[in-house]
Amino acid sequence: MRRFTITLLLLISISCLAAAQEAASTEPEGDQSPEYRLGPGDSLQITVIGLQNLSLKKVTVSNSGKIHLPFLGILPVADLTPIELEGLVVERLKKQKLVKEPQVQVLVTEFRAQPVYILGEIGMPGQYVLRDKAYLMDLLTWSGGVNDVARDYGFLYRRNPKHRAPEPGQPSSSEPLYKVIKVDLKPLLAGESDIKLDLVLQGGDLFHVPKQEKQFFFVVGDVARTGSFSIPEGETLLATRALATAGGPARTAKLSKGVLVRMDEVGQRQEIPLDFGAIFKGKKPDFPVKANDIIFIPGSHFKTIAMGMLGILPYVAERTAYQQIGTGAY
Numbered sequence: 001m002r003r004f005t006i007t008l009l010l011l012i013s014i015s016c017l018a019a020a021q022e023a024a025s026t027e028p029e030g031d032q033s034p035e036y037r038l039g040p041g042d043s044l045q046i047t048v049i050g051l052q053n054l055s056l057k058k059v060t061v062s063n064s065g066k067i068h069l070p071f072l073g074i075l076p077v078a079d080l081t082p083i084e085l086e087g088l089v090v091e092r093l094k095k096q097k098l099v100k101e102p103q104v105q106v107l108v109t110e111f112r113a114q115p116v117y118i119l120g121e122i123g124m125p126g127q128y129v130l131r132d133k134a135y136l137m138d139l140l141t142w143s144g145g146v147n148d149v150a151r152d153y154g155f156l157y158r159r160n161p162k163h164r165a166p167e168p169g170q171p172s173s174s175e176p177l178y179k180v181i182k183v184d185l186k187p188l189l190a191g192e193s194d195i196k197l198d199l200v201l202q203g204g205d206l207f208h209v210p211k212q213e214k215q216f217f218f219v220v221g222d223v224a225r226t227g228s229f230s231i232p233e234g235e236t237l238l239a240t241r242a243l244a245t246a247g248g249p250a251r252t253a254k255l256s257k258g259v260l261v262r263m264d265e266v267g268q269r270q271e272i273p274l275d276f277g278a279i280f281k282g283k284k285p286d287f288p289v290k291a292n293d294i295i296f297i298p299g300s301h302f303k304t305i306a307m308g309m310l311g312i313l314p315y316v317a318e319r320t321a322y323q324q325i326g327t328g329a330y
Contacts, residue, residue: 260289
């Protein structure tokens with residue numbers, strides 16, 4: 001029941017955040033691989049070079065996101081990176097005039113257990129726990145990788161540290177609650193991606209891999225295999241390749257009499273002549289095929305009824321599509 005509740009909440013989160021995908025963009029390089037941000041439960045080793053009495057081998061971030069350092073008192077560290085904390089300690093040491101030119105090193109020695117989530121077209125979607133520094137590629141590996149119908153990109157939803165809950169009576173923050181980062185998975189999964197593009201995970205991160213939205217075209221008439229066929233995602237499909245996908249024309253096909261049937265935006269049927277004979281010879285340009293287009297190739301026995309067939313082609317193609325959906329022929 002608990003697992004179902006978590007999954008349901010994640011799905012609701014995805015549906016609420018889906019609109020933000022349109023605004024998602026690849027972050028500047030500086031944000032592509034952000035450093036780990038500190039939080040309650042993290043254990044730190046803070047070294048002031050050359051000054052043992054100002055150094056600590058272990059200090060744990062409190063539930064309120066603070067640490068206590070000798071001579072410096074309480075420091076708020078939640079949501080700071082280790083480098084930012086180094087700068088804060090340097091600033092405080094100078095302010096207290098304890099060290100003229102301090103050199104500080106901060107290491108995270110123990111990471112708090114933090115949940116991260118991965119959903120969508122993944123082998124084992126769900127919640128995973130970070131106990132050490134980890135990258136997006138690690139999360140993809142733990143979850144079994146993407147499946148066959150996954151898109152070649154995903155969206156990382158990350159809490160925006162700039163977002164602050166408004167004080168009573170104050171307007172809401174202009175900063176969004178989440179940052180949305182679009183991630184190109186092709187180079188990442190192929191091992192071709194620069195390590196800077198493999199995001200460092202943070203507690204609460206949610207990564208979603210959407211499903212491919214298949215689009216289809218139809219080929220009917222005097223061809224080897226009539227029916228509906230999927231358009232490769234992200235590619236421009238030309239008429240000659242579409243015809244080849246259907247097994248090519250039959251021997252009796254009238255290649256010069258091909259027709260592409262397309263419904264325009266207002267539902268009116270357009271009939272576009274396709275002279276495949278001339279296209280194959282390079283005398284005419286190839287023609288791009290769109291979703292739901294119907295390519296009709298008449299044969300010698302279709303000569304007198306070819307144009308009449310065009311009126312019922314949309315229904316023939318639709319019937320073919322439903323038949324293939326029912327039999328899993330895609």
